[in-house]
Amino acid sequence: MTQIGEVALWVAFILALFGMAAGYAGGRRGRGDWVLSAERAVYAVFGLLLVASAAIISAFVGNQYGYKYVAGYSNRELNLFYKITGLWAGQTGSLVFWALLLAFFSSIAVFQNRRRNREFMPYVSGTLLLVLAFFLAVVLFASNPFQLMDFTPADGRGLNPQLQNYWMTIHPPTLYLGFTAFTIPFAFAVSALLSGRLDTRWITTTRRWTLLAWFFLTNGIIFGMMWAYVELGWGGYWFWDPVENASLLPWLTGTAFLHSVMIQEKRGMLKMWNVLLILSTFLLSVFATFLTRSGLIESVHSFAQNLTISWIFLGFLSSLILASAALVWWRRGSFAPENRLESVISREAAFLLNNLVFVAAMFTVMWGTLFPLISEGFTGQKISVGPPFFNRVNIPLGLFLLGLLGVGPVIAWRKATARNLVRNFSLPVGVALAVAAILWMTGVRNTYALLTFVLGSFTMTTIVVEFWKGTRARARIEGEGAFAAFIHLMERNRRRYGGYVVHAGFVIIFMGFAGSAYDVERQVSLRPGESMDIPSPFGHTYRLTYQAMSAYPATNMTKVIASVDVAKNGKRVDVLTAEKRAYKQRDEVASEVGIRRAWNEDLYLILAGIDDVNGVIQGTNPRPLATFRVLVQPLVPWIWIGGLIMAIGTLVALWPGAEPARPVVRQKVARPSKVAEPEHELVEA
Amino acid sequence: MTMRIHRSHLEGAQGRMNSRLGKREIHLRGLRRLGFLAVALMLVVAAPLVAQVSEDQARATADAAISRIRSPYCPGLMLEVCPSTQAEALRDSIRVMAAQGQSAGAIVEDVLARHGEEWRAVPKRSGAGLLAWLILPMALVVGGLVLWGRVKVMRTQGPARPAEAGPMSDEERTRLAAALREFEQAEGAA
Numbered sequence: 018m019t020q021i022g023e024v025a026l027w028v029a030f031i032l033a034l035f036g037m038a039a040g041y042a043g044g045r046r047g048r049g050d051w052v053l054s055a056e057r058a059v060y061a062v063f064g065l066l067l068v069a070s071a072a073i074i075s076a077f078v079g080n081q082y083g084y085k086y087v088a089g090y091s092n093r094e095l096n097l098f099y100k101i102t103g104l105w106a107g108q109t110g111s112l113v114f115w116a117l118l119l120a121f122f123s124s125i126a127v128f129q130n131r132r133r134n135r136e137f138m139p140y141v142s143g144t145l146l147l148v149l150a151f152f153l154a155v156v157l158f159a160s161n162p163f164q165l166m167d168f169t170p171a172d173g174r175g176l177n178p179q180l181q182n183y184w185m186t187i188h189p190p191t192l193y194l195g196f197t198a199f200t201i202p203f204a205f206a207v208s209a210l211l212s213g214r215l216d217t218r219w220i221t222t223t224r225r226w227t228l229l230a231w232f233f234l235t236n237g238i239i240f241g242m243m244w245a246y247v248e249l250g251w252g253g254y255w256f257w258d259p260v261e262n263a264s265l266l267p268w269l270t271g272t273a274f275l276h277s278v279m280i281q282e283k284r285g286m287l288k289m290w291n292v293l294l295i296l297s298t299f300l301l302s303v304f305a306t307f308l309t310r311s312g313l314i315e316s317v318h319s320f321a322q323n324l325t326i327s328w329i330f331l332g333f334l335s336s337l338i339l340a341s342a343a344l345v346w347w348r349r350g351s352f353a354p355e356n357r358l359e360s361v362i363s364r365e366a367a368f369l370l371n372n373l374v375f376v377a378a379m380f381t382v383m384w385g386t387l388f389p390l391i392s393e394g395f396t397g398q399k400i401s402v403g404p405p406f407f408n409r410v411n412i413p414l415g416l417f418l419l420g421l422l423g424v425g426p427v428i429a430w431r432k433a434t435a436r437n438l439v440r441n442f443s444l445p446v447g448v449a450l451a452v453a454a455i456l457w458m459t460g461v462r463n464t465y466a467l468l469t470f471v472l473g474s475f476t477m478t479t480i481v482v483e484f485w486k487g488t489r490a491r492a493r494i495e496g497e498g499a500f501a502a503f504i505h506l507m508e509r510n511r512r513r514y515g516g517y518v519v520h521a522g523f524v525i526i527f528m529g530f531a532g533s534a535y536d537v538e539r540q541v542s543l544r545p546g547e548s549m550d551i552p553s554p555f556g557h558t559y560r561l562t563y564q565a566m567s568a569y570p571a572t573n574m575t576k577v578i579a580s581v582d583v584a585k586n587g588k589r590v591d592v593l594t595a596e597k598r599a600y601k602q603r604d605e606v607a608s609e610v611g612i613r614r615a616w617n618e619d620l621y622l623i624l625a626g627i628d629d630v631n632g633v634i635q636g637t638n639p640r641p642l643a644t645f646r647v648l649v650q651p652l653v654p655w656i657w658i659g660g661l662i663m664a665i666g667t668l669v670a671l672w673p674g675a676e677p678a679r680p681v682v683r684q685k686v687a688r689p690s691k692v693a694e695p696e697h698e699l700v701e702a
Numbered sequence: 703m704t705m706r707i708h709r710s711h712l713e714g715a716q717g718r719m720n721s722r723l724g725k726r727e728i729h730l731r732g733l734r735r736l737g738f739l740a741v742a743l744m745l746v747v748a749a750p751l752v753a754q755v756s757e758d759q760a761r762a763t764a765d766a767a768i769s770r771i772r773s774p775y776c777p778g779l780m781l782e783v784c785p786s787t788q789a790e791a792l793r794d795s796i797r798v799m800a801a802q803g804q805s806a807g808a809i810v811e812d813v814l815a816r817h818g819e820e821w822r823a824v825p826k827r828s829g830a831g832l833l834a835w836l837i838l839p840m841a842l843v844v845g846g847l848v849l850w851g852r853v854k855v856m857r858t859q860g861p862a863r864p865a866e867a868g869p870m871s872d873e874e875r876t877r878l879a880a881a882l883r884e885f886e887q888a889e890g891a892a
Contacts, residue, residue, distance in 0.1 A: 251783030258778060286856060358856035366853070373849050377841040384837040388825070396830045401772050403780055403823025410838045494884055608785065625785070 019081065022072020023163040026113070029065035030157055032058045033150035040143025044211065055142035056127045062149055063120035070117050073110055073162050077103040083169040086110060086162045092175035094573040094601070099176050102186045106176055108310055108326075109162040111189065115306065116152040118190075119197040123149065126201045126226070134222055140208035141201075148200055151333050159325040175573065178600045178607035184244035188237060192264055195234025196302040199267060201226040203299035206292050210344040215288055215351045220278050225671060227295075231275060232667040234268050239660035250608035252538075252621050252648045254656065257407035262386040263305035266379055270298040273375035276368050276425070283430060284365060285355025289345065290372070292352075296341045301379075303334055308386075360432035367425040371418065378414045382407065416468050419527055422520050423476030426513075427483065444482060449475035469531035473524045480517045480524075487514075507669060515670025522662030525655050532618075532652025540625065542644045551620075553649045559620055560584040564592075566627065566641050568634045575599045577633055579624050579643050583613055595624035595645070614654055621648040757801075764800035767809040768793055772821045780823060 036058025043051030073086070077100040082088040090106045091099075105111040123145040130138050156162070179185070202223035209219040241261065242254040255261060274294040280287045307330035358365055385402045392400040427441045452474040453467065461467050484503070492502035507514045535554040543549060543563040552558050562582040569576055576598050583591040593611030600607065611622040623646040632638025765782075773784035774792075781789055792813070799809045814822055825831030870878070 249783075250785065251779075253783065256780070256783075354856065354859055357859055358853060361853060369849060369853065373842075373845045377838065377845050380841040381838045385834065388834050392830050392833075398830065399820045400825050400831050400834065401820055401822055402825055402834055403770075403772055405770060405824045406834065410835075414838075626787070626790070 018072045018075045019084065019163055022069040022076075023161075025065040025068040025072070026153060026157055026163075029062045029069070029116075030150060030153040032065070033062050033146045033153055036062070037143050037146035037150055040139050040141075040146060044139025044143065044208075052139040052142065055139065055146065056131070058146060059120070059123045059127045059142055059149075062146065062153075063117075063124045066113065066117040066120045069113055070104055073104050073113060074101055077101065080173070082171070082173045083165055084162070085164045085166050088166060088170055088173040090173070090176050092173040092573070095173075095176055096181075096572070098186070099181055103176065105189050105193070106180055109156065109160040109164075111193070112152055112156045112160055112310070113162055114190070115193050115197060116149055116156065118193050119145070119149055119152065119200055122198055122201055122226075126204075130222075134218070136212050136214060137205055137208040137219065137222070140211045141204045144204035144207045145200060148204075155326060155329055159329055175600060178574075178598060178605050179248055182244060182248045184240055184247065188240035188244050191233050191240055192237030195230050195232075195237050196267065196306060198226060198230030198233055199271065199295075199299050199302050202230070202295050206295045207341075207344065210292065210348050213348065213351060215292070215348060217282055217285070220281055220291065224278070225673075227271070227275060227278070228667060228671050231268075231271050232664065232671065234264070234271065235667070236660070236664055238264055238268060239657070239663075243657065246653075247610065247612065248607075250610050250623050252536075252610075252623065252646075252650065254653070257385070257404040259386045260305075260309050262382050262407075263308040266305060266383055267298045267301040269375045269379040269382070270294055270301060273372045273379075274298055277372050280365050280368055286358065286365065287369075288354065289349070289352035292345060294372075296345070300334065300337055300341070303330070303337070307331070307334060362428070362433045362438075364425060364428045364430045364433075367421060367428050371421050371425055374414055374418050374421070378411060381410050381414070385410070412465055415527065415530075416465070416472055419469065419472040419476060419524065422523065423472070423479040426517065426520065427479050441479070441482075445475045445478035448478040463531075463534040466531040466534040469527050473528050473531075477521060477524050480521050483517055484514070511672055512670045515666045515668070515672075518666030518669055519663050520666075522659045522664075522666055525659030525662060527659075529652045529655035529657075529659060532650065532655070535651050537649040538646070539648075540644065540646045542626075542628075542642055544642055545640050549645070549647070551647050551649055553618060554651050555617060557586045559647075559649065560587070561593075561622070561645070561647060563643060563645070566633050566643060568636075573601060575601075575634060577624075577627060577630060579627075579645070581611065581622060581645070583620065593620070593622045595622045597624055597627065597630070616654060618649055618651045619653045621650055623647070760797070760800040760803075763804070763806045763809070764793075764797040766806035767796050767800065767813070770806070770810050770822070770824050771813055772823045774817045774821050781821075 036055040039051040039058065040055030042048070043053075043055060076084050076087045077091050078097065080087075080091070080093055082091075086107055086109050087103070090103050090110070095103075099106075103110065105114040123142075126145070127138070127142060130141070134141075202219075205219045205223045205226075209215050238261075241264070245256065246252075246254040274291065277287050277294060278291055281291050307327070311324075311327035311330065360366070385407055388402045389399050392398060423445060424442075429437050449471045453471045456467055456470055461470070484506070487506045488499060488503045491497060491506050492499055495502065495505070497505065537551060537554065539549060539551045541549045545563055545565055548560050548562040550558050550560050560583075562584070564580045564582055566577065566579050568578070576596055578594050578596045581593045581595070582589060583593055591613050593613055595611040596609035598607050598609060599605075608624060610624075613620040613622075624643060625646045626644035627633060628642035628644075629638045630641075633641050768782045769780070771781040773779045773781040773786070773789050775786040775788045776784035781792065796809055796813065799812065800806075804812070810822070825834040827835055
């Protein structure tokens with residue numbers, strides 16, 4: 018099976034190169050047969066990558082430790098589930114997985130467009146196969162999963178303990194799904210540039226792809242936060258780690274793109290800007306992959322340093338940047354706007370401001386992430402940039418966006434009048450001021466927390482009012498009940514109301530972040546039977562009583578578990594356990610935290626140290642001294658709730674269904690290429 | 703005699719004065735003692751509070767210092783979250799320095815002098831570190847200027863109004879009127 022897998026990779030690589038050439042040449046020369054070959058090559062590459070991936074998984078499941086990759090990330094005692102997920106546990110396998118997901122999406126895109134958008138498809142297929150060929154080249158020439166060792170060890174090294182977690186099995190695939198799905202709008206943008214069709218067609222065609230990519234990327238980032246929170250055992254969820262930052266970069270430009278395309282769709286403006294944004298989003302996705310794989314920057318997430326991969330990625334990235342810039346320059350005359358900006362007090366202007374903030378945040382995060390490398394390169398001295406820097410520069414931007422979130426969707430297109438502003442914003446401003454007064458009176462003095470709640474309540478009110486107005490109007494006009502009116506309102510314009518739901522989730526996430534201003538932390542050493550108290554910012558006090566420490570062998574590890582009774586204001590409410598796990602194969606110790614979740618706060622228990630761990634394991638010390646780090650983290654659950662709401666909102670916007678009826682006119686469209694296409698076609702007016 | 707009288711007078715006067723001064727001194731000494739007692743009492747009463755404040759301050763100072771240093775023992779992690787025992791020892795030593803009254807900035811400089819500048823998590827606002835801080839204002843200023851320039855162009859480029867549509871049919875007129883009624887009703891309802 019593994020030999021078949023390796024052959025499949027080679028054949029896929031050759032086919033990708035052939036298909037890429039056939040696609041571009043077919044588009045240029047108007048050869049439909051070549052274009053068809055390119056499209057079939059996409060399907061074939063997907064099939065071959067499926068075979069290669071199955072071969073890697075079979076090597077894991079079959080304990081074939083002769084393969085360096087399998088021996089490095091598995092062992093006999095490893096759970097079958099983690100053996101299967103071994104495909105993306107390490108550098109080489111994850112590159113194959115990246116290519117597999119891209120080939121999957123590419124096949125869907127090619128299939129969807131087998132009878133439409135034919136003028137785009139030659140270049141779309143060519144571009145998709147170009148990216149696939151690159152990843153296959155990296156796999157075959159720099160990081161081959163089928164590389165054999167000189168000898169076959171009896172057992173493997175095992176999987177990194179921190180990767181043996183449920184969230185870790187779904188976090189990387191979700192993130193990769195986001196990165197790879199952005200390749201489809203990128204390919205269409207390149208195709209629009211090559212074919213010269215820079216109207217809204219490529220945007221309307223890729224609208225759902227962009228949303229899908231954003232959906233996966235957003236969820237991938239949130240899953241990563243959940244993993245960090247439960248597995249890394251420091252009580253945090255976002256640490257401005259270089260790899261975390263790398264995943265945020267395409268998210269920032271992708272989010273900016275999602276907003277700015279609306280201006281092009283509604284008003285025919287910002288054509289060049291939209292092309293630049295989607296090109297940047299894809300390039301940043303590749304950059305994120307490069308940063309994780311090069312090992313150039315220290316991170317808890319990154320793979321080992323691999324200079325060959327670094328150079329290949331840098332070469333590819335540089336070529337893509339140059340080619341993209343050249344294409345945009347070549348077509349610079351084709352981006353003329355169809356309308357003019359009538360007023361700076363309009364939705365267009367609000368979206369432009371939103372784009373400025375997103376792009377500024379992207380530059381800031383990128384600069385901070387690369388600054389250690391840049392400073393070392395220019396001054397010889399490595400200047401580190403840690404979380405406090407990122408918080409200081411990004412929190413103000415985030416707050417500005419939070420406020421803008423309430424303005425953008427409500428302000429009128431083209432030109433907002435004073436009447437429009439007063440009608441739309443009186444109530445939200447009133448609610449925000451009331452919230453500010455209440456929070457101030459209840460003693461909230463942290464500036465950022467205060468601003469988050471005030472701006473968040475402003476934005477949330479605008480969203481609620483939009484739903485209320487729409488539902489009420491529909492209920493009156495159609496004579497429906499409130500619930501039916503609400504559902505039909507959502508159905509009638511899923512994109513708009515789905516967007517509002519996403520915004521609501523975003524506000525809730527921000528409020529969750531603001532809770533960190535009131536974190537309480539204590540570290541104590543206790544003997545069994547002893548207690549410690551920790552206050553909650555909500556007024557109650559937790560008393561934690563260390564009950565006992567036990568140890569027992571489990572598959573692949575030895576667990577040492579401390580059980581702690583939790584009482585809230587004197588009433589026993591829970592028992593938490595916090596663990597230390599000693600993994601056999603890797604000789605590593607990992608912590609498992611205990612979390613008591615409530616709707617408004619988490620009680621987070623970390624077993625920081627054990628005085629006599631050997632005594633505990635051997636059963637000679639029944640009363641070991643244990644050090645606990647305990648945190649009360651207000652509003653952390655809101656981050657996950659907000660993430661869920663955002664996911665639901667995106668699904669609402671994504672869900673296929675009847676779009677609001679738009680007038681369709683018959684219009685003659687100039688032939689952009691020699692590829693067979695109808696002389697007249699229907700385009701949205 | 704006169705002299706003697708005088709002297710005696712003087713001595714008497716001095717004696718009386720001394721006696722008065724002595725009484726005042728005794729009085730003052732008493733007051734002073736009372737004052738000391740009051741201050742001592744206040745100190746005794748306030749001592750736990752003062753100690754509490756200084757302990758809280760020391761903890762806040764230590765936390766502030768710890769949050770500005772990357773861990774020399776955990777690659778990629780901050781000192782505040784590094785689980786290694788050496789990191790715990792370093793955190794303890796920082797807490798001791800804070801309890802001795804050192805400021806967060808002084809502690810950070812002290813730790814970095816011993817372990818190396820590369821563990822600084824917040825770049826200095828001088829020298830090469832200043833470049834890190836300049837990026838956001840630069841991005842906003844440059845981006846703002848570009849945006850301003852583009853907005854000026856966008857306000858003059860392109861047709862001011864969408865192209866006039868062709869004449870409407872009777873059916874379209876009816877639909878438009880119905881839609882406008884619906885919109886006005888919705889606005890009125892809101």
